[in-house]
Amino acid sequence: MWTGYKILIFSYLATEIWTEGSSLSGRDVGLGAASSRNHSSSEGCLRDGQHFKEGSVIKENCNPCTCSQQQWRCSQHACLVRPELLEHINNGDFGWTAQNYSQFWGMTLQEGFTHRLGTLPPGPTLLSMNEVTASLPTHTDLPEIFISSYKWPGWTHGPLDQKNCAASWAFSTASVAADRIAIHSKGQYTANLSPQNLISCCAKSRLGCHGGSIDRAWWFLRKRGLVSHACYPLLRDPRPDAHACAMESRAAARGRRQATRPCPNSLEKSNRIFQCSPAYRVSSNETEIMREIMQNGPVQAIMQVHEDFFHYKTGIYRHVAGSREESKYRKLRSHAVKLTGWGTLRGAQGKKEKFWIAANSWGKSWGENGYFRILRGVNESDIEKLIIAAWGQLARSDQEP
Numbered sequence: 268m269w270t271g272y273k274i275l276i277f278s279y280l281a282t283e284i285w286t287e288g289s290s291l292s293g294r295d296v297g298l299g300a301a302s303s304r305n306h307s308s309s310e311g312c313l314r315d316g317q318h319f320k321e322g323s324v325i326k327e328n329c330n331p332c333t334c335s336q337q338q339w340r341c342s343q344h345a346c347l348v349r350p351e352l353l354e355h356i357n358n359g360d361f362g363w364t365a366q367n368y369s370q371f372w373g374m375t376l377q378e379g380f381t382h383r384l385g386t387l388p389p390g391p392t393l394l395s396m397n398e399v400t401a402s403l404p405t406h407t408d409l410p411e412i413f414i415s416s417y418k419w420p421g422w423t424h425g426p427l428d429q430k431n432c433a434a435s436w437a438f439s440t441a442s443v444a445a446d447r448i449a450i451h452s453k454g455q456y457t458a459n460l461s462p463q464n465l466i467s468c469c470a471k472s473r474l475g476c477h478g479g480s481i482d483r484a485w486w487f488l489r490k491r492g493l494v495s496h497a498c499y500p501l502l503r504d505p506r507p508d509a510h511a512c513a514m515e516s517r518a519a520a521r522g523r524r525q526a527t528r529p530c531p532n533s534l535e536k537s538n539r540i541f542q543c544s545p546a547y548r549v550s551s552n553e554t555e556i557m558r559e560i561m562q563n564g565p566v567q568a569i570m571q572v573h574e575d576f577f578h579y580k581t582g583i584y585r586h587v588a589g590s591r592e593e594s595k596y597r598k599l600r601s602h603a604v605k606l607t608g609w610g611t612l613r614g615a616q617g618k619k620e621k622f623w624i625a626a627n628s629w630g631k632s633w634g635e636n637g638y639f640r641i642l643r644g645v646n647e648s649d650i651e652k653l654i655i656a657a658w659g660q661l662a663r664s665d666q667e668p
């Protein structure tokens with residue numbers, strides 16, 4: 268009984284707070300479900316001094332509001348962008364700042380988590396993989412700051428934008444593989460690899476834009492291989508799954524594979540297939556991860572994304588819980604990103620803090636030019652829990668067709 272009452276109070280407060288921050292005046296906002304009474308209702312509703320007819324529908328962030336009996340009645344979904352969480356983060360001293368991203372405005376929290384991530388939680392196969400230790404001599408001094416793109420200019424690849432395709436499993440894998448093929452070939456092959464090739468063709472992970480597993484992605488890189496991103500670019504269709512796989516490969520000499528079709532776009536002629544060695548797991552030890560990156564290139568990390576992460580603009584990310592503890596506003600899902608370097612900086616409360624530099628797949632307008640920094644050495648958001656890498660597979664017989 269009391270619980271039910273509390274929920275009522277909460278949802279009332281929620282509406283009040285929401286109303287304050289929105290452009291609807293309190294008077295015009297309905298607090299509950301529409302009643303079935305029917306007024307003579309020619310008067311309609313007001314919004315920003317503008318008149319709306321009875322039955323009009325407008326959208327307040329992620330919630331549609333209907334003008335019914337001279338009142339706006341809004342659905343009560345939790346939205347992905349929550350102005351009071353933005354304020355809480357920006358008024359606090361958490362080491363990072365938040366931004367209201369227009370690409371997320373209007374999405375529900377559920378939609379954000381459903382469409383913008385897309386890596387299945389690592390299964391037992393991945394978690395039981397043996398850890399491989401970098402062969403860099405243990406006494407090697409690790410620099411205070413390391414940035415992959417400085418050590419290997421032109422050989423590493425910046426973030427793409429997965430948009431509403433829940434395929435971070437494909438974006439992060441293709442990106443790590445591309446960087447490593449460029450690094451291990453000493454710059455002979457510097458093409459970015461095609462996440463679309465994985466999304467559309469990795470049949471064993473049929474989910475495509477509805478999430479997938481990275482062990483399947485790495486299996487595909489080893490057994491089938493990918494063409495370049497220029498050859499098989501991202502599809503613009505909002506339903507990418509509607510597209511059949513437009514690139515096949517078949518076995519050629521010495522375990523290598525060849526494309527059986529031209530690129531599915533007329534601008535790029537090279538349909539070379541790129542492959543990797545079996546993926547391996549890197550230790551969760553911070554020092555080991557650093558050594559692996561410095562020696563062999565960027566690595567893949569599976570992290571847990573909380574609702575505040577979407578708002579990240581700049582600084583060193585650490586999870587910040589909203590001031591309201593309602594479960595409605597909380598969510599957690601796994602996501603795959605690429606770790607590209609590290610550093611230290613004076614962060615929250617003026618303390619010196621260690622961070623990783625990571626590439627996300629939400630485009631360059633998000634975060635620090637598509638990248639983010641996150642606390643290092645404390646397993647923040649599980650960022651150090653599962654680190655995966657592979658070798659670019661390069662045969663001496665490689666020849667452009």
Ligand SMILES: *[C@@H]1O[C@H](CO)[C@@H](O)[C@H](O)[C@H]1NC(C)=O
Binds near residue numbers: 303305
């Ligand atoms: C309310 O009025 C609308 C027309 O404005 C009408 O279509 C609808 O049937 C009425 N509903 C009830 C419950 O009287």
Ligand SMILES: *[C@@H]1O[C@H](CO)[C@@H](O)[C@H](O)[C@H]1NC(C)=O
Binds near residue numbers: 350367368369370372
């Ligand atoms: C956030 O951005 C959207 C559009 O990009 C804008 O309509 C909205 O008013 C902004 N909200 C806040 C709280 O700044």
Ligand SMILES: *[C@@H]1O[C@H](CO)[C@@H](O)[C@H](O)[C@H]1NC(C)=O
Binds near residue numbers: 405552553554555
């Ligand atoms: C991580 O590995 C290094 C050696 O590379 C070792 O000195 C250190 O103690 C390890 N840290 C942990 C927490 O195991």
Ligand SMILES: *[C@@H]1O[C@H](CO)[C@@H](O)[C@H](O)[C@H]1NC(C)=O
Binds near residue numbers: 551646652
């Ligand atoms: C990281 O945190 C997760 C969950 O809190 C835990 O399962 C995992 O073992 C941790 N990993 C390390 C390396 O501390």
